[in-house]
Amino acid sequence: MSAARAPKRKDQFPGDEDSGLSSGHNGGVADASSLRVAVIGSGPAGIYAAEALVKQTDGNVHVDVFDRLPTPYGLVRYGVAPDHTSIKSIARYLQRVLEQPAVRFLGGVEFGADVTRDDLLACYDAVIYATGAMVDRHLGIPGEDLPGSVAATDFVNWYCGHPDAAGLDVDLSADSVAVIGVGNVAVDVVRVLAKSADELRATDVPDAVLTLLGGSGVRRIHMIGRRGPAQAKFTTKELRELGALPHAEVHVHAEDMELDPASAALAESDRHVRGNVAVMREWAGRPVGDLPRRLDLRFWLRPVEILGTDRVEALRLEHTTLNEEGRVVGTGTYETLPVGLVLRSVGYQSVPLPGVPFDPLAYVVPNDGGRVLGEDDRPLPGEYVTGWIKRGPTGVIGTNKADAAETVRALLADLTGRARERPSIEALLESRRVRAVTYDDWLGIDAGEIALARTLERGERVKLAGWEDLRNAYRPH
Numbered sequence: 378m379s380a381a382r383a384p385k386r387k388d389q390f391p392g393d394e395d396s397g398l399s400s401g402h403n404g405g406v407a408d409a410s411s412l413r414v415a416v417i418g419s420g421p422a423g424i425y426a427a428e429a430l431v432k433q434t435d436g437n438v439h440v441d442v443f444d445r446l447p448t449p450y451g452l453v454r455y456g457v458a459p460d461h462t463s464i465k466s467i468a469r470y471l472q473r474v475l476e477q478p479a480v481r482f483l484g485g486v487e488f489g490a491d492v493t494r495d496d497l498l499a500c501y502d503a504v505i506y507a508t509g510a511m512v513d514r515h516l517g518i519p520g521e522d523l524p525g526s527v528a529a530t531d532f533v534n535w536y537c538g539h540p541d542a543a544g545l546d547v548d549l550s551a552d553s554v555a556v557i558g559v560g561n562v563a564v565d566v567v568r569v570l571a572k573s574a575d576e577l578r579a580t581d582v583p584d585a586v587l588t589l590l591g592g593s594g595v596r597r598i599h600m601i602g603r604r605g606p607a608q609a610k611f612t613t614k615e616l617r618e619l620g621a622l623p624h625a626e627v628h629v630h631a632e633d634m635e636l637d638p639a640s641a642a643l644a645e646s647d648r649h650v651r652g653n654v655a656v657m658r659e660w661a662g663r664p665v666g667d668l669p670r671r672l673d674l675r676f677w678l679r680p681v682e683i684l685g686t687d688r689v690e691a692l693r694l695e696h697t698t699l700n701e702e703g704r705v706v707g708t709g710t711y712e713t714l715p716v717g718l719v720l721r722s723v724g725y726q727s728v729p730l731p732g733v734p735f736d737p738l739a740y741v742v743p744n745d746g747g748r749v750l751g752e753d754d755r756p757l758p759g760e761y762v763t764g765w766i767k768r769g770p771t772g773v774i775g776t777n778k779a780d781a782a783e784t785v786r787a788l789l790a791d792l793t794g795r796a797r798e799r800p801s802i803e804a805l806l807e808s809r810r811v812r813a814v815t816y817d818d819w820l821g822i823d824a825g826e827i828a829l830a831r832t833l834e835r836g837e838r839v840k841l842a843g844w845e846d847l848r849n850a851y852r853p854h
């Protein structure tokens with residue numbers, strides 16, 4: 378499978394000649410005395426930062442929220458599973474922040490290409506980086522790049538209708554699939570694969586995705602943890618959803634549920650582990666039924682090689698155990714699982730931002746409570762960070778709210794004196810012939826998706842998936 382990359386912005390919107398910023402929903406430019414802050418990234422982390430800025434300054438601020446995409450809400454739109462509608466409804470809360478007079482959305486502006494770090498530091502009193510963690514971590518095993526070995530991040534982008542993934546060549550003809558990892562993303566991927574087209578019809582997945590998922594040949598899904606059930610990262614609520622699927626049955630190997638003393642102690646002391654273990658014990662050793670799909674939760678197996686000549690044919694796994702320090706080690710016993718598709722769901726990773734310090738081991742921007750640190754470990758004036766690129770890809774969406782509030786408190790505490798006159802971002806974008814996608818433009822996309830759902834007689838919204846479809850929803854042809 379391969380993803381089509383986004384076309385360069387200037388090719389994307391030929392003929393766009395002004396910055397487009399005078400025509401936005403709330404396109405007013407701040408009065409010169411108010412603090413001007415640029416937030417890079419319009420996912421929950423960025424929008425919670427905008428909200429905290431407005432709240433902590435009593436509205437005496439102008440916040441520009443930039444995004445590479447023409448659509449706001451980041452992982453709420455392109456990460457939260459389509460059938461998790463109550464989590465998706467967080468978008469309505471984020472929308473109210475974007476609609477505040479002090480906040481402006483500037484979509485389709487790429488940091489590092491259309492605007493640089495130096496540009497933003499000149500035009501704003503402060504910059505907050507909130508670009509999340511958008512790429513997959515690698516397994517580092519042979520065969521990882523074979524066709525049919527797919528990063529969960531790409532697969533999730535595809536079913537969520539991310540424009541970069543619209544061209545992903547998804548082949549669901551295999552009978553057996555392996556999902557590596559036992560976190561909540563793996564659970565999402567397994568659930569989407571296990572659901573029928575009827576169960577997904579009312580969701581916002583693009584129509585082409587619904588057709589492919591509906592025609593899927595997948596019958597058996599193996600979900601694979603390299604440690605034991607007590608060390609699984611998924612949460613009990615999400616795990617239970619697998620047991621409630623009407624057309625799929627879940628199996629757990631009874632021997633995997635025999636916990637070593639350390640794991641048993643963890644299951645006693647940790648509510649989250651206790652819940653997970655109790656649910657999996659219920660499933661362990663259940664007789665095989667006759668539902669169309671089967672999910673096998675496997676533990677104590679680590680992937681060592683993805684096998685195949687032209688595409689994935691099997692996954693070779695080594696049995697594992699925990700050593701005295703609690704680290705996972707191989708036992709030297711192997712098994713080979715015949716599978717035609719491997720989905721690697723082993724966590725997200727942040728990518729460095731051009732010109733901004735980056736810790737290549739922790740994959741975060743080095744920071745102290747949100748203040749970006751330079752090479753000498755001292756805070757860099759005017760630069761802040763929040764969300765996954767600040768603390769790594771952990772926690773739920775709400776975790777970003779307190780995180781953003783901490784960053785904004787640091788930013789405001791650092792301010793000295795009145796904001797000074799600065800060059801205008803509007804003039805800078807215009808000089809580069811970068812036409813930002815305004816909040817009103819986004820509302821055009823929003824309306825297009827709602828209208829499409831009505832036409833197709835499907836749910837509240839159906840995603841417009843490709844760059845061209847998104848563009849056509851707000852630009853006259």
Ligand code: NAP
Nearest residue numbers: 558559560561562563603604610722723724725770771772
């Ligand atoms: P995650 O929770 O960190 O899980 C990653 C999984 O991959 C773990 O089981 C990990 O095992 C495994 N793994 C890592 N490296 C591996 C390797 N080399 N070989 C085999 N397995 C490996 O990450 P995630 O699932 O991507 O989720 C990211 C965050 O988003 C989490 O905070 C999650 O809760 C959140 N999220 C929440 C929801 C929801 O609330 N519904 C939905 C989706 C995501 P080890 O533990 O052994 O490292």
